[in-house]
Amino acid sequence: MHSTNKPAIPILLFIAIVAISFSAIFVKWSTAPAAVIAMYRLLITCAGMLPFLFAYRHELTRVQASDWIKLIISGIGLGFHFLFWMDSLRYTTVASSTAILTLEPVFVMLGSLWLFKQGLSRAAFMSMIVAICGAILIGWGDFKFSGAALKGDLLSLLGTLCVVIHILLGKSLRADMSAFVYSFFVFLFAGIVLAGYNLFQGYSFTAYAANEWGIFLLLAIVPTVFGHYLFNWLLKYMKATSVSMSVLGEPLGATILAYFLLGEMITPIQIAAGCLLLVGVALFIRSQNKPLAQPANSSLIS
Template identity: 70%
Template sequence: MNAMNKTKIPISIFLLIGIIAISFSAIFVRWSDAPAAVIAMYRLLMTNALMLPFLWNYRKEIARIRLRDWLRTAISGISLGLHFLFWMDSLHFTTVASSTAILTLEPIFVLLGAFLLYGHRTSRAALIAMCIAIVGAICIGWGDFQFSGKALKGDLLSLVGTIAVALHMLLGKSLREHISAFVYSFFVFLFAGLVLAITNVFTGVSFTAYPTKEWGIFLLLAIVPTVFGHYVFNWLLKYMKASSVSMTVLGEPLGSTLLAYFLLGETITTIQLLAGCLLLVGVGMFLRSNEKK
């Protein structure tokens, strides 16, 4: 996995891979009948199992990690675990389009946090581009927003999960300056998985009483949106601003909505397609304004 650091492949290719990969997350969750905390726990711990054979190669780096960085990594992992818990649970109460559209608020939280914590500033052009992209993303799910009943609960859960992942992203940007993507990702996934395991112990849900189909979904979540999605984004944090990585995640509502149309039978409107084009234009403008070559 170190080879990624030496690659000549354009960053945009990795961005595209990451966006497509995380877009499958909502689909796999909707296919599952297991509790959200169980889905998230096995998604992360199975990812750790896939990465474990390579961990020995990083033993010297792990030994050099300071206590302060271990604490920050733990907080980042806990935040990621809470994000999965709340966001996955939201999909049981609201539509894929609505839940993922709320995730588009992540760049706002990241941008604000980057300014307050690190003093990072953003150009006016980048802010305008962000607004364009967020308007497009919100329009994708606008017809599915409901301000009462189960749908409202799902939307609120998605919002809390968005705040949690923004904190995870901010901590990751700082830690990735001196910790490799592999080591950072492994322990963040581990801390997140353990938090979810503790949650499952206290709520009394079963750890094993699931059919073969569910275990297949857990594995798909580990491989596709976690390894090819979150791991890739963690790697990109060393080379891009946290706000830029967060902005690329805005492609998820469009990707998830298109996949939900083909795989779940959810409807898609002309307005949603036009909003998706607006979103992509905004993201492209933001990356052009916010990132140096």
């Protein structure tokens, strides 16, 4: 794809949402520690991207020291997001954990108002509320306020706060940095942080069955490359709040996948809530559908 146009953006958003919806399923299938899963998810992705990094050598020479600091912090935010959120799936359901992620666009909106002075129309605000209510209702029946489930919900909330830092810094960096360079180093720094955490915890780096390595690879390809990388790329052409709102499709997609692949039940309330969520997200994106200035030539590896 050599140019970006409005019809292409919804298609790419849909692909990214479906891709990240598989993340919770793959994590549930694995028995490895959450930090190990997250580390290999990121480092395998970087290994696949590394052969293409040479093509961006001239851009790397132009990266300022302040931008490297932002990249490191963004990577730390992403790493701890994966750590907290993946660990939450050990204690609570897919529906509950992913529904808590719906607080993300609220925090991103507040951060965007402060950092980027991005306004929000009344229609956009109301559609955001509709979508968030729908997403919360998806997980409402699974929310627990005591025991292990509460721990899982709190871990998901911490993961949400961490990914907000990642998205806001990404929006700032993507103004002048290609999606490839930004994604590669953010994934790399996040993976390094998680590797240090795993060393500190004494987790094994190698003692995993073949199916576990297959899950690590699937996580690197599906939700990371076709999910997070696409969202990073879209930050150039959409407001940070709009990209964050699009992620609200994950609770619906993950809940549907959990029904078919994990046997987690879907209630009539969750079906109605899913419809409400989709309406809210669609209305929000429509109200915000004014892409930022586009470069003359761009591609998925731009």
